[in-house]
Every structure is written in structure tokens, then in C-alpha cells.
Amino acid sequence: MAAWRERLRGLAGRFRRGGDAVPATDQRGGPVAASLRDLLADPSIPADVRESMASDFQRVERMLDRLENEELHVAVFGRVSAGKSALGNALLGRDAFAVGVLHGTTTEADAARLDEAASAGLVLIDTPGINELGGEAREKLAFEVAEVSDLVVFVADGDLTRDERDALRTLAATRRPLLLVLNKADRYGDEERDGLLARLREHAAGLVGAEDVIAVAARPSPRDVVEVDATGRERRSSEARVPDVSALRARLLAIADREGKALSAINAGLFAGRLTDQVSERIAATRREVAGGVIRQYCIAKAVAVALNPVPVADLLLAGGLDAAMVVQLGRVYGLPLTRSESGRLVAVITTQLAALMGAVWGVQLVASALKGISGGLSVVVTAAAQGALGWYATVLIGRAAEHYLVSGKSWGEHGAKRAVAGIVASLDRDSILREAREEILRRLKTSR
Template identity: 55%
Template sequence: MQDRGGERHLSLARESLRELLDDERVPAVVRAELAEDYARVQRLLDKIEHGHVHVAVFGRVSVGKSALLNALLGDERFATSPLHGETRHSAEARWESFDAGGVYLIDTPGINEVAGEARERLAREVATESDLILFVIDGDMTASEFEALGWVLREQAAVILVLNKADRYTADERTTLREVLLSRVKDQLAPERLVLTAAAPAERVRVRVRVDAAGEETEERFRPPVDIDDLKLRLWSVLEAEGKTLAALNAGLFAGRLSDRVAERILAAKHAIGERVIRLYCLSKGVAVGFNPIPGADLVAAVMLDIGMVVHLSRVYGMPFSRVEAGRLVAVISGQLAALMGTAWALNLVSGLLKLGSGGFSTLATGTAQGAVAYFATYVVGQAAERYLAAGKSWGEGGPKRMVREILDSLDRDSILREAREEILSKLKGRHPREAQ
């Protein structure tokens, strides 16, 4: 475990894990949501700081996973049984015979020993928290074993495929099995990553016929010797060559995935707040316009509301704007909106809404319809400003025009207008939306 590349990987991984844990920009809610992942990062960090390497067995029930670990340990540390379900929880033991120390052997339930959902969680945990996996089988691989192996390999590059219970096969059968297995995994595993073992050979009866005397037969019970030498050698060589690198790579991989998840959650949390902020301003604006349905009269107040919304959003996204900056952004977005929808769009929408509504051309109906259109325009401005902020103050490749068009295309305009009208009506009449119609 003296490899220098390993040391470098290790310090890089340690740094990125620490950074992740200490990042003060991560909101408490996100930390709480991802508490389990954070705990795992802490464990991974502890592990690489102590130079620990975790070796886990993985495989179907009763293939001899626990027996194999006991044989490696030279001690019956883990319970074994011919019955299914002996190992219900993961457990670990330090493997002293690897002299660099810090190697832990982890026993796990069989892939088919725990219930459905828990099984997948367990498999995931084993794969992410261990650095080397001994994938144990006891004969030719079943389809589900093959599938599980593929899955483990995807999650975890370091795998030794162990064909246990080799004592049950003749020398010829062992040769055939080895060939068949190698051909099955030839794209995924190097040939030296397949080893045969006999962790706890079964007792056998041997019948001897003595030729010299009167053909007398004797029965003899015997137990073939435990054979895990190949596995030990393979394990040692993998651990020596890449033990630390494995631990570091594994930790780095997990940290990378977690930081992606953290970023995603933070964005989702901001987005949820952003959406509430936008709706609040939309409604304020809709009501303001609804109260005074003469086009243009409330223009200034309405624009001020849009600017206020953008300032508010910029704080949610942690990039506070001045009102001047926000005003510029609102101008750009409104300009695109007007260009895309044509100058008559607002009037068309208003008359469309009037036809839809049952209120006729009363002041209330007109006001509400205009308010709904103002609501909609502010909603689009809010969405565009939010995307701009979420992208780190960028319009993206196609500029503001494409962004506003995409937003318009993605919105269900009619249902937003309907909702807006109902909300505004209920505010104006101070009643429940249904009664107001």
C-alpha cells in the first residue's frame, strides 16, 4: 500500500470530502434531507484518514460468504449455516493477516436473504462503502447472479469473482467451470480476478477396497482441506497494488455523487421558494391592475412590482441585485415577451378572457381579465429571471429570446390565466373564488 498515486488520490479525496462536509453554503434543510449521505461521507472520510480498506462479500444466500470470511480470518467470527437467512445484518472484522493493517472484512446477507426494497438498499450500501468486493458464487452463474455482478461492477470497479465450494467438483469439472465462467465475464473481469476456493469443505465418505486381501471394503470419513490460498494471494496483490487508491477512488466517487445531489437539492429548494415569491408578486400585480382596469394607468406601479420581484428572487438565489440591475433585467425580459407575442397580445388575451368569463363586460370582469393578463406577464418575467439566476446569471446559448420563447412554450397559458382570474376575483370580492364567479 505504498503506491504514490494512491497517496495523491487519497489526499484529493480527503480534501473534496472535507470541503463537502464543511461547505457553509449548504442550507440546513438540504443537510437534514441528506443526513444519511452526510453521515456516510463522514464515515468514508474517517476510513481514508485511518487508511482503512473495506473488503465485502456479496452474493446469493448459502454460497459460503460467511464461511469464506471465517476461513480468511482463521476464526469462526461470522455465523454460518446450511439454512437460509443466517446472516441478517452486515458485520465486519479486522483482517490481521494483511500486515499493512486496516483491512476490514465485511459480511453481508445474501442478495436474496433480505426483503425486496431493503435488498436493493443493502446492495447499494455495500457497493458504495466497500473498496473491494468478493463476489461469491458456488457453481455456474445464474441469470440473477450475472445481473447482480453487472450491477456491482457498474458501482464498484474492484471485484474478485470467487467460485466457492470447489471441493464439490472434480478436477475436470473445475476446469470446465473456470472456462465457462471466464467466457461469461470476459468483457468485465480480467482472468486473474476469478479464483476458486473451498472455504468449508463438506465431509466425504471414501470407500476403499483392499486388493491384496479378500477384496475387503472399508469406509472412511474425511474432510478435504480448506483451500483459500489463491484468494489470499489475489487479495494481497490487489490490496498491495491499489488498496489506498481503491479507497480513495471509492470515496471520491461517492463524494462526487453526493455533491451533485446536494447541488440539485439546493436548486430545488431555491426553486420552490422562487415559485412562491413569483406567485405572490403575480397576485399583487394582478390585483393592482384589476382594481384599476384602465390600461397604462398602473404601469409604473406594475413595473415596480416586477422589479421588486426580481430583487427578491436574486436574494433567494444568493446573487443580490440592485433595483437598477433588476430593472434592466425586467426590461430585457418584457421586451422579449412583447416581441414574441406581438403588441396586440395583451388585448387579445383580455378579450379572450372576457368571452370565456360569465361576468359580461362589467368593470369587475374587465378588471379581472386585465389583472389576469398582468399576472401572466409577471409570471413569465419571474420564470425567466429565475432561470437566468439558476444558470448563474446567464441566458444560455440562445440568449433571452430563446429562453422567453421556451418559457412561453412550456407554460399552460389558459390554465394560468384561469387560476389568475379566480385568485384575483376572490381578492377583489374578498370571497372564495367559486362564489365570486
């Protein structure tokens, strides 16, 4: 997984720097599409992780379709009643999106191919309006659509409110190219419109380029017409006006023609990179949980075996064998199998470092073992809980140290085993571990008696 993730991120980074366009290849969608296919087919992703993240993998499939079909998805975003749906219809030249005077006409994201840009593969996505009272779910949906789109058209119908400025910054953080559109420009005179555009450019400074702040009239108000007949009588009527979105259409087509493929590839790569990180984290969390269960099983097995074994020193030898078996199991959990000899050497390295750090602890173990021999096993009840608890604690330390070694790819890292083991010891709460161990051992001893 790591290899193709780095390849994908390298491609996205190269495109962001403007060094290359997406290369035309005989494979559909180019190299980023190939990386997405690798992600979808990656056999190392466990079935439960894939199932829990099914919606994210469906997004990757949709992105792959977009790359293969050479589509550029444009999210039309903005406040309720700013005219998003009307703008989409004006760009399309047909009523593809529902338009209403009531708040919240758009309740689900909808998409339609931009007819005039069929060759460029532009696809408009109409989104629910933000800031509608009780519309938190719609706002969340709008942000999700923007995140998986290639470009966002942010629609306003006047100066930006505080919530709109916050939304604009949030969208900019997704690293999607932004266009800021002043809709309903027909309501303003030339001077007032120019002043509003200047104000919008101030708000969007650093987020949207000055050339990408554009005035449109998606659904201009009818024009009043006064006609005077031959007798001098006036007759008033209204005349529909044609939408004025030509500047925005031209800008979208220019972006699609010049950068469309690169934008799709970059955004698909960024999303897939985040998904890969999430998958890796989910797999790591699952492995940590399973590894924790393995370590606990061996803690119980060693603690009880050590506590109840009346033969001097034999309990310590038994403990060493259990540690080696535990490390073999941990290697399987992390997909890095270890032989018995490898696990034995690893346990030896860890115990050597632990002995150097905690000689007194191991001294208690030896004393308790000797007591068993002197008393012929009669002191087991006195020493069992203490010795078993120390065995439990030692198992936790060895298990966590082995886990660190495996997570690092069978390596102790640049600082070596001593520093790594010391870090494990420092990170664990010894008293709470010993308390839990004693309680569990006493419970089991009572049950066995």
C-alpha cells in the same frame, strides 16, 4: 461547491487512468480526503437538505475514516448459502461471521479487519445473501454495501444462475473492481472444476478479468478416513480439512498493496461526486419551490393591484415596480443579490423581448387601462378580470425569465436574451395560467366587494 467537486472528480479520473497513485501528503488521507472534509463542512448546504440526506453524509464520514486509516473495504457478496460468511472466516482465520445451514443467516452487514493483512488495511464486509424469498430488504442492503465498498468478491458455488448473472452486471455497473470466486471447489474433480471456472469466465467476460476468477474451498467437507488394525478390522472416521483460500488471499493482498489507496480514493470520490449532484439537485429543487412561491405572491399582488387601480397608466407603472421587487426577491432566493437598479434593467430587458414576441398581449393591457380612464373607473368590473389575468401571466413570464437568468449565473447563455425568453414563453401553458389567474382574481374581487 462546484469548484471542489470538479477538483474531486479530476482526481478520481486521474486515478482511473492509472496516471498517479494517491499522493502521500502531510494531510491525513490525501487530496480526496481533503475534498470530503470540504463537502462535510460546506456552509452553502442548507440545514434542511443536510438533515434530509443525513445517512448519505454519514457515509461520507465513514469513507473519510477509511481514507485516513488507509483501509480497503472488501464486500463479500453472493447468493444465499453460497458460503460468503464461511469464506470471510477462512480468510480471517477465525469465526468472525455467523455461519449457518439455514437461509438468511446473515441479516445485517458486518465487517472485520483481515488479520493477515493488517498492514494493508483490508477490511472484509459480510453481506446478506441475494434472492432469498421475502428478502428484498436484505438484497437492497447488500447492494448498498457493495456500492460503498472498494472491491467486491462475488461468491458462487457452481455455474451462475440468471439472477446471479444479473446481480454481477449490476455490481459491475457500480464500477467497483470485482473478483468472482467459485466456492466449495472441493466438491468437484479437477476436470469438472476447471470446466466450471471456464464457464464462469465466459459469464463474466467484460466484467471480471480472467485472472480474477478463482476457485476456493472455504469450508471443505470432512475427509473419510479408513484405518485397518493389526487384526484386519477397518475403522472409519472423518477428518476435518483445512480451508483452501490461499489463492484468493494472495490476490486480495496484491491488490491492496498495489492499488489499495487509489481504489479507496476513487470510490470515495465517485460516491462524493454523486452525493454532490444529489445535494445540488435538492438545493435547486428547494430554490425552485421557494421561487415559485415568490412568483405566485407577486402574481396575486400585481393582478389585484392592476385590476382594482382606476387610474389610467398608473396600474402599469405599479406593475413595473412590483416586477422589479420580485426580481430582487428571486436574486436573494438564488444567492445572487441584485440592486434595485440591476433588477430594473433586468425587467426592462425581459419586457422588451416579451413585447417583441407578444405585442398583442401588451396592447390589450393598454386598451384596458385606457377604458378605465374613459369610464371614470366604472368599467373596472368589466375589464378587471381580463387585465388582472394578463398582469398575472406577465408576472409569471418575467419571473421565470429572471429565474433562468439567475440559475445561469446572471447570464442569458450563448444564444442571448431573445432565445431564452422565447423558450420560457413556449414552455408555459398560457391558457391554464390565464384561467387560474381569472378564477383567483374573481374570487378576491368578490371577497373585497
